[in-house]
Amino acid sequence: MKLFFKIFLWFLAAIGLMVGVVIFVTRTFQADPANSRFQRSTRNQMLIYSGTAAQIVAAEGEEGLRKFLTRLRDVEPPRRVDLIGTDGNAYFGSGEDLAGFQQLITRTRESKGAETDFTSEERSLAAAPVLFPDGREFVLVLQWERTAPPSLFFGSWPANLRLIGLLLTGTVLCYILALYLTSPIRKLREATRKISAGDLGSRVATGVGKRRDELGDLAKDFDEMAERIESLITSQQRLTQDISHELRSPLARLNVALEIAK
Numbered sequence: 001m002k003l004f005f006k007i008f009l010w011f012l013a014a015i016g017l018m019v020g021v022v023i024f025v026t027r028t029f030q031a032d033p034a035n036s037r038f039q040r041s042t043r044n045q046m047l048i049y050s051g052t053a054a055q056i057v058a059a060e061g062e063e064g065l066r067k068f069l070t071r072l073r074d075v076e077p078p079r080r081v082d083l084i085g086t087d088g089n090a091y092f093g094s095g096e097d098l099a100g101f102q103q104l105i106t107r108t109r110e111s112k113g114a115e116t117d118f119t120s121e122e123r124s125l126a127a128a129p130v131l132f133p134d135g136r137e138f139v140l141v142l143q144w145e146r147t148a149p150p151s152l153f154f155g156s157w158p159a160n161l162r163l164i165g166l167l168l169t170g171t172v173l174c175y176i177l178a179l180y181l182t183s184p185i186r187k188l189r190e191a192t193r194k195i196s197a198g199d200l201g202s203r204v205a206t207g208v209g210k211r212r213d214e215l216g217d218l219a220k221d222f223d224e225m226a227e228r229i230e231s232l233i234t235s236q237q238r239l240t241q242d243i244s245h246e247l248r249s250p251l252a253r254l255n256v257a258l259e260i261a262k
Contacts, residue, residue: 004182011174019166042126043114050114050128050140053083058133066092072142079144083130086137093141101125105139184215188222200230 049072057065069092073081082093084105089095108115108127117125123143130138187204194202203226204219211219 003185004178007181008174008178011177012171015170015174039116039118042116046114046126046128046142050130053130053140079142082141084139084141091138101141105141108139184211184219188219191222195226200226200233202226
C-alpha cells in the first residue's frame, strides 16, 4: 500500500474515532442533564395547568373546566388527560387503567406539588393537584407517548445531514493533509528517476516550496547531493576531455613525422 493511502486512512480513522467519542460522550453524559431539565420543565408546566384549571373552575364553573381539559387533551401531541378525585374516581377522562397512576397520584397528594414519572419507555406521566373553590381536591394527570431526545447525528434528516457533512469534511481534510505530506516524497522520486536517466540538473527544492519541516530539509539535502554529483561528473568529463586532448597532440606529431620519413 502506498504511503499516501496509509496516511489518508490513518487520518480518516482518527477523525472517525473522534466522532465516535463525541457521540458516546454526548449520549452518555448529556442524557441525564437533559432529562433533568425536561422533568423540571414538565413540573412547571403541570403547575401552570393546575393553576389555570383552578382559576377556570372558580370563574366559569365546572363546565368551563371541562372545556379547558378537552382543549388540553386535543392539543398536539395528543395526550390523555384525567382529573382524579380523592375517592379514586375520574371526574374527567376515561378513567381506565387508573391502577398504573396510583403511585404517582399518591406522591402528588403527599407533596402538594407537581410530580413526574419517566420510568416507562413507552409513556410519560405527570400530575399536579387542583383545588376547587368548594374545597374538593383533585389530581390532574397527563399521559403522553414517550419520545426519545433528539439525536445529534441520528434519527432525523437534519441529524443525518450533519453526520454526512462531518464525514465529507473529514474525508476532504484527510485527503488534503495526506497529499500535502506525500507531495515532497513524490517529487523526490521523480527527481531521482530523472537523475538516474542522466538529467543531472533536476532539483526538488523549487517544487517543494518554503517548507521548514523534515521533508523540506530532506529536499535541500537532496539538492545539495545532486549538485555535488553533477559537479563531480562534470569534472570527470572535463578531465577525460583534457587527457584525450593531450594524448591526441603527441600522436598527431608522430603521425606527421612518420609520413615525412616515408
